[in-house]
Each structure stands twice: as structure tokens, then as C-alpha cells.
Amino acid sequence: MSTAQPLLRTRALRHFWPDGGHALALEDLAAARGESLFLHGPSGSGKSTLLGLLAGVLAPSSGDVLILDTSFSSMSAAARDRFRANHLGYIFQQFNLLPFLTPIENVLLGCAWSAERRKRAGGTHVRMAAEAQRLLSSLGLGAHVWSRTKTGELSVGQQQRVAAARALIGGPALLLADEPTSALDASSRDAFLKLLLEECAIYGTGVVFVSHDLALARHFDRTVALASAPVES
Numbered sequence: 287m288s289t290a291q292p293l294l295r296t297r298a299l300r301h302f303w304p305d306g307g308h309a310l311a312l313e314d315l316a317a318a319r320g321e322s323l324f325l326h327g328p329s330g331s332g333k334s335t336l337l338g339l340l341a342g343v344l345a346p347s348s349g350d351v352l353i354l355d356t357s358f359s360s361m362s363a364a365a366r367d368r369f370r371a372n373h374l375g376y377i378f379q380q381f382n383l384l385p386f387l388t389p390i391e392n393v394l395l396g397c398a399w400s401a402e403r404r405k406r407a408g409g410t411h412v413r414m415a416a417e418a419q420r421l422l423s424s425l426g427l428g429a430h431v432w433s434r435t436k437t438g439e440l441s442v443g444q445q446q447r448v449a450a451a452r453a454l455i456g457g458p459a460l461l462l463a464d465e466p467t468s469a470l471d472a473s474s475r476d477a478f479l480k481l482l483l484e485e486c487a488i489y490g491t492g493v494v495f496v497s498h499d500l501a502l503a504r505h506f507d508r509t510v511a512l513a514s515a516p517v518e519s
């Protein structure tokens with residue numbers, strides 16, 4: 287793993303929820319640019335919590351998260367939003383797409399808040415739309431679906447592809463994915479993951495992919511396990 291260009295590092299990271307019931311304590315984690323990590327653990331072990339910490343939408347109780355050598359704790363809320371828009375893509379478990387927009391319109395939202403991402407996606411509306419189409423095609427969504435169908439009318443597997451393209455457009459440094467394949471059968475899941483990781487490789491995008499399904503681990507450079515038991519504060 288290269289130390290010259292660290293993608294992410296965590297330092298003594300701990301997170302306690304206000305009710306005090308559960309906590310996350312993580313051994314220090316590091317990933318190089320372009321590296322793909324598979325994060326697994328049973329339900330309730332803190333996978334989504336960790337993704338929230340890595341995305342800077344949750345502040346840790348103690349310890350620190352650094353993305354591209356930059357600590358979220360050193361940033362104002364506005365700077366965090368900007369940093370996230372520029373460098374992070376997120377695929378949510380429920381996709382969080384806008385159902386009345388077309389797939390292309392949904393994908394373009396992925397770079398709507400970042401001039402850097404728009405530039406990397408081509409800069410002009412025409413070029414960005416072409417890049418959105420390329421991504422959707424590469425991720426297995428046929429041309430007949432792109433522009434005319436409302437995203438809410440697509441199947442789960444098709445929506446998953448739109449969500450992935452939205453997260454990837456403009457080449458974020460880090461893609462965070464929260465069980466986006468849980469509704470798919472095994473062969474569709476494997477095919478989708480292969481395509482997704484190929485696109486990440488094209489962009490040089492590193493990945494933290496969360497799942498409880500260990501069978502998916504073989505697609506990734508490295509596996510990180512979260513323990514099931516809550517830790518003591």
C-alpha cells in the first residue's frame with residue numbers, strides 16, 4: 287500500500303450514541319488511493335455508523351478521520367459539505383434517488399454541488415450528460431431506459447445502477463457504499479459489483495463497501511471485520 291497518497295486514515299476512532307447503549311471502537315484503518323475495502327459485520331455492529339463517520343456526517347466521540355490527509359474535525363460545516371461534494375460519492379442502502387427525474391438527471395445530481403466534479407465529468411452540460419450515459423451503459427443500464435423513463439418506474443436493479451452512476455460521476459476519490467446490493471440475487475450482485483469496481487478503477491476511485499454478506503469479499507482488495515458485540519465505554 288502506498289503511503290505517499292493516503293486515501294483515508296482513522297485514528298483511535300470511537301463513537302458512542304447519546305443513549306449510551308452501543309459504541310463503535312475501531313482499530314486504526316488506512317487505505318491508499320484507489321484501494322477497495324470490504325467492510326462486513328453482523329447487523330448492529332456499526333457498519334453504517336462507520337460510513338457516516340468516514341463521510342463526515344457523524345462526528346466521532348473521540349479520535350479522528352482523515353480523508354486525503356484532511357481531518358473533518360478541522361473543518362467548518364460548510365467546508366465539510368464542500369469537501370464531501372468534491373471528493374466523496376455515496377451509494378445509500380435505499381438509493382435516495384429522486385423518482386420523478388430521469389436516470390440521467392439523477393446521475394447529474396452527483397456533480398451538481400461541485401465545480402471540480404463537473405469539470406472532471408466534462409464541464410459542459412452536453413459532455414456531462416454524455417458521461418452520465420457512458421456510466422449508466424458501463425454499469426449495465428440499457429440506452430432505452432436512460433432519458434425517457436422516470437427513475438421511480440425502474441426496477442430495484444436498475445435504480446441501483448443509477449445510484450452507483452450518481453455516486454461515481456466526476457470521479458470522487460472515495461466511494462462509500464452501504465449494502466446497495468442487498469435486494470439482488472447472487473448472480474446479479476456479482477455482475478454489478480464487477481462493473482462497479484471496473485468503473486472505480488477507471489476513475490482511480492477508492493471504495494469502502496459495506497455488507498453483511500461475506501461472499502462478496504473476494505471482489506475487494508481487503509476485508510475489514512466489525513465485531514458484533516457493543517463495546518464498553
Ligand SMILES: Nc1ncnc2c1ncn2[C@@H]1O[C@H](COP(=O)(O)OP(=O)(O)OP(=O)(O)O)[C@@H](O)[C@H]1O
Nearest residue numbers: 303304305308328329330331332333334335336498
Ligand atoms: N441515531 C442513532 N441513535 C442511537 N443509536 C443508534 C443510532 N444509529 C444507530 N444506532 C445504534 O448503533 C448500533 C450500530 O448501528 P448501525 O446502523 O451502524 O449498524 P449496522 O452494522 O450498519 O447494522 P445493519 O447491518 O442492520 O444495517 C446499533 O445498535 C444501533 O441501534
